[in-house]
Each structure stands twice: as structure tokens, then as C-alpha cells.
Amino acid sequence: MLCRLGRRAQTLAGQVPRAVIRRARGDGDVHEAGSRRGFDRHRRLARHGHGRGRPVTTYYDEVQELKQRYPDRRSAVLPALRLAQAKHGHLSTDALRECAEAIGTTPAYCEAVASFYDMFHLAPVGRHLVEVCTNISCALVGARQVLEAFEQELDVTAGETTEDGAVTLRPIECLGGCGWATIVAVDHGYRTHVQPDDVPGIVQELRDGD
Ligand code: FES
Numbered sequence: 001m002l003c004r005l006g007r008r009a010q011t012l013a014g015q016v017p018r019a020v021i022r023r024a025r026g027d028g029d030v031h032e033a034g035s036r037r038g039f040d041r042h043r044r045l046a047r048h049g050h051g052r053g054r055p056v057t058t059y060y061d062e063v064q065e066l067k068q069r070y071p072d073r074r075s076a077v078l079p080a081l082r083l084a085q086a087k088h089g090h091l092s093t094d095a096l097r098e099c100a101e102a103i104g105t106t107p108a109y110c111e112a113v114a115s116f117y118d119m120f121h122l123a124p125v126g127r128h129l130v131e132v133c134t135n136i137s138c139a140l141v142g143a144r145q146v147l148e149a150f151e152q153e154l155d156v157t158a159g160e161t162t163e164d165g166a167v168t169l170r171p172i173e174c175l176g177g178c179g180w181a182t183i184v185a186v187d188h189g190y191r192t193h194v195q196p197d198d199v200p201g202i203v204q205e206l207r208d209g210d
Contacts, residue, residue, distance in 0.1 A: 059087055063102035074105055077113050081120055090121040118172055126161040126168040128206045130154075131185040132194075134171040137178035142195070146182050147171055149196035153203045167206060 062083055066076040080099050081091060088095035091114050096107040103110070114120040118131075132138075132147040147158055150169050154162050161168040177183040180192035186202060194202075 059083060059098060060102045063099070067103065073103060074109070077103055077105070077110060078117075081110060081114050085120060090124050124161070126165050127210065128167045128187055129185070130167055130169045130202075130206075131172040131175070132158075132169070133173070133175045133177070133181070133183045133185075135174040135178075137174070138181040138183060141181045143182040145196045146184065146194050146199065149199035150184075150203070153199050166210060167203070 063076065063080045066079050066083075067073040070076050077099070080103055084095040084099045085091055091099075091111070093107070096110045096114070099110045100107040111122070114122060130150060132143060132150060134143045134147060138146075147169075151157060154167055154169055156162055156167075156169055158169055158171050172185070175183045175185055175190065177190055177192060180190075182194045184191045184194045184202070186206070191198070191202065
């Protein structure tokens with residue numbers, strides 16, 4: 001019996017589409033990690049003056065390959081949106097349309113999916129992203145005051161981007177670090193136990209890094 005279950009589990013695991021993790025770099029092109037040994041390790045989005053002598057594919061081609069990994073083509077919408085955002089900077093109307101055409105669905109469907117996830121941006125964002133968790137654990141130890149300190153330091157209201165386009169500030173739901181509240185994600189890296197007094201230093205770090 002156990003042997004039979006083991007064989008079945010092995011068979012099912014092989015049918016689950018492999019997760020695709022891509023990293024945005026530079027001007028928005030998408031690279032596979034150099035050490036990866038997957039079947040598509042040499043593929044890249046087209047980039048001006050780059051990739052000479054290597055296979056170059058377009059966004060559309062990339063999405064066609066993604067679709068083959070899923071029983072339902074629309075299941076590829078998340079990695080396709082991720083690629084579109086890396087290419088366009090945010091999910092503009094054009095980006096959503098391009099994604100929809102590549103997937104074979106409607107821009108409205110792509111937008112509906114994208115609007116559910118905090119990591120997708122339907123509007124332009126700054127060069128840096130500061131996200132303050134305001135959910136219950138963080139709220140109990142002063143997340144609201146941390147958010148207000150960022151608003152004051154950056155001279156924006158939460159949800160806005162600074163005039164120079166450097167920093168977007170926004171509140172966010174639980175980041176999964178409740179034991180280290182207040183959590184602030186700075187360019188997706190977590191700062192723990194953040195207090196209002198820490199805010200000027202964090203902002204200065206970002207300005208120095210620009
Ligand atoms: S409530 Fe802030 S990380 Fe969970």
C-alpha cells in the first residue's frame with residue numbers, strides 16, 4: 001500500500017508546473033541566472049546592442065514558452081505579468097494589452113489578476129519602493145507613526161511618489177514578519193523593529209544610494 005502511494009505521489013509531483021523565478025535588472029530586460037541549468041537558460045528578452053551571437057526572443061515568445069508549462073494557458077498570467085512589468089516598469093495599458101495578446105485573453109483579465117497582488121504596479125513607481133506594514137501586529141507597536149514619519153521625511157502622502165521620482169511610499173498588508181514588527185520593506189528588503197526615529201536614516205540611505 002505504502003509503495004503504491006509513493007509511486008502515485010511521485011507521478012503527481014512531476015505534473016506540477018515548475019515555478020519560474022526571474023530577476024529584473026538594469027533597463028528592464030530579464031535574465032536567467034547564469035548558473036541555472038534549465039532548458040531556457042540562454043533565452044533573454046531582446047535588448048538593444050546586446051545578445052549578439054546568442055538566441056534572442058521577444059516578450060511574446062517568452063510567454064508562449066511559459067504557457068506550455070501549464071494545463072490552462074491563463075495560468076501563465078502571473079509570470080507573464082512579471083515579465084511585462086520588468087519590461088515596461090509598471091503595468092501600463094500597453095503592458096496589459098501586450099500581456100493579454102500573448103496569453104490569449106483580455107486586458108481586463110490581466111488587470112484583474114494584477115490588481116490582486118501588491119507586487120504588481122498598475123501605476124508608475126519611484127526608483128525606490130518603501131512599504132510600511134500597517135497590519136495588526138505592526139499597528140500594535142506603532143506602524144502608523146512609522147508611516148507618518150516617512151510621509152513627513154519624504155514630503156508625500158502614503159501612496160504617492162516623491163516629486164523627483166526617487167521614492168514611492170505606501171502602506172501594505174502583513175509582510176509575514178509579525179514577530180519583528182514594525183516591518184518596513186525597502187526595495188523588497190525587510191527592515192525590522194522600525195521606529196519613527198529610524199526613518200530619517202533610512203531615507204538618507206536611499207538618497208545617498210541614488
Ligand atoms: S502584521 Fe506586520 S508583518 Fe505581519
